[in-house]
Amino acid sequence: MLNLITKLVLKPVAKAIYRPVIEGLEHVPRKGGVILASNHLSFIDSVVIPLTAPRQVYFLAKAEYFTGTGLKGALSRGFFTSVINAVPVERGTYRSAAASLEQALGILQQGKAFGIYPEGTRSLDGRLYKGKTGVAWLALTAGVPVVPVALEGPADILPVGKRIPRLRKVTVRFGEPLDFSALHGQARNAKARRQVTDEVMAAIHALSGQELADTYNERPAAA
Incomplete structure (x- = not known):
């Protein structure tokens, strides 16, 4: 029911309010597993991409978003489940990172679209940081294409530290799919992973x- 509301109500309303500039929709395969690899400027990136993509896009989100109690917890679960199509994961350790990649692989093997930010975390200064090789491991293991995505404007809609979105222009560009089938099966090869990630x-x-x-764009150390 929530997914239907998102598709029939939230998407049209959000597009009417923000009037996003969307380029390259024809580059996104309408079926089959595919990775949408995007730059990362704001928390709201994971809302912008699903609302503008021509098909459902799944993301991973930290488990805490799904475990809250009361009305706030219910609203959080509903938002991350229906709007972002998020899958809960534990974060913070090597083991949890490996488990996250396995969950993402499962999504791709089901023929779904999976969204990932190769930089790992949001860019606070607007620069594009070096990509981590998880995106390459997924592409080479699942044997799926990678569609590059560029977002422009989300940081103005929801700056770091703000809770209420502002009315600002946003642009989403979907690039031509990258085919790494020639390297399929070389996910354990560090050189191949680095090559794919850099491309x-x-x-x-x-x-x-x-x-x-x-x-690399490392998370700020906790105070």
């Missing part, structure tokens, strides 16, 4: 035009 990030950069940061 994905180069495609995202070509769409976004962001300044490049030749380093």
